[in-house]
Amino acid sequence: MLDFVGVTSVDLNSYEELDTKLREVLSHTSVHIEGSLNKKFEPQGVTILYLLSESHVSIHTWPETRSCAIDFYHCGPYSNNNLRVAEEKLCDLFGWENCTTGVLLQRGQESSYLINNLMSKTEIYKNIQYVHRERSEFQDIRVYDTECLGRILVLDRVIQIASKRFNEDNYSREMIQHVIKDEKSYDHVIIIGGGDLVIAT
Numbered sequence: 001m002l003d004f005v006g007v008t009s010v011d012l013n014s015y016e017e018l019d020t021k022l023r024e025v026l027s028h029t030s031v032h033i034e035g036s037l038n039k040k041f042e043p044q045g046v047t048i049l050y051l052l053s054e055s056h057v058s059i060h061t062w063p064e065t066r067s068c069a070i071d072f073y074h075c076g077p078y079s080n081n082n083l084r085v086a087e088e089k090l091c092d093l094f095g096w097e098n099c100t101t102g103v104l105l106q107r108g109q110e111s112s113y114l115i116n117n118l119m120s121k122t123e124i125y126k127n128i129q130y131v132h133r134e135r136s137e138f139q140d141i142r143v144y145d146t147e148c149l150g151r152i153l154v155l156d157r158v159i160q161i162a163s164k165r166f167n168e169d170n171y172s173r174e175m176i177q178h179v180i181k182d183e184k185s186y187d188h189v190i191i192i193g194g195g196d197l198v199i200a201t
Contacts, residue, residue, distance in 0.1 A: 002087065003101035004094040005067040012061035012068055013044045022048065022059065025089040029082040031057075031074070054079070057086075068094065073107070114144060117157040125149065125159075 011017050015038050026033065032053040039047045044064060050057040055073035062068065072086055083104060091099050103124070105113060116123045127147040134141050142154040150163030 001072075001101060001103045001105070002070045002090055002099060003067070004070075004098045005065065005100050006098045007066045007068060007094050009095060010093065011063075012066060013046060013063040015040055015046050015048065018046055018048060018059065018061070021093055022050070022057070025086060025093060026050070026057065028089050029085050030078050031082055054082075075108075114146070114154070114159075115157070116159050 010021060019036070019038070023033070034051045034053055036051065037049045041047070045061055046063075047060045048058065052074075054076050057070070057072045059068055059070045070090060072083060074082055087102065091102075105124075111126055112128045114125045114128045116125070125146050125148060129145045131143040131145055131151065133143070139155050140157070143151065144154065145151050146162075148164070149159070152162045153160045
């Protein structure tokens, strides 16, 4: 999975240019394109899906922010090499400095993954096991057992507390600190939902 932001080397609103360049990228691998689908959005944006003998490749673009997202699914004995080559060629095409996400996940097997879904500290945790989930009036609440953090509590897809050492509560602390630090002074402050008491300390 690759994300690019700030792309200027390619017209992200041109299906023809994207198709030509992406087929060139794939020509450096051993994949075989069986067919393709595309859609041009109004007022802007392009989606292209390539059906491969080995799986598929897709791209979606947001020209207004000069960004795009690419997913490359692959199977077979040459998958790792093809993914590595494609990553290098795609970064050459869209700009290494513009690649904001580069993630290789082994899919379709028992290993499970959970993403700590906060922009300032996104991490991927592997080998998770579901324990419990419920939906309150305000939040999605989940509990997982993990290899690295032990049992964790997850609110709205962000890890709150863990039975093993977990350095920061990233769910609400930064938001509240930002408001208190950057706005006017307050005589009285009430903290609601302080998580693991990180905020209060």
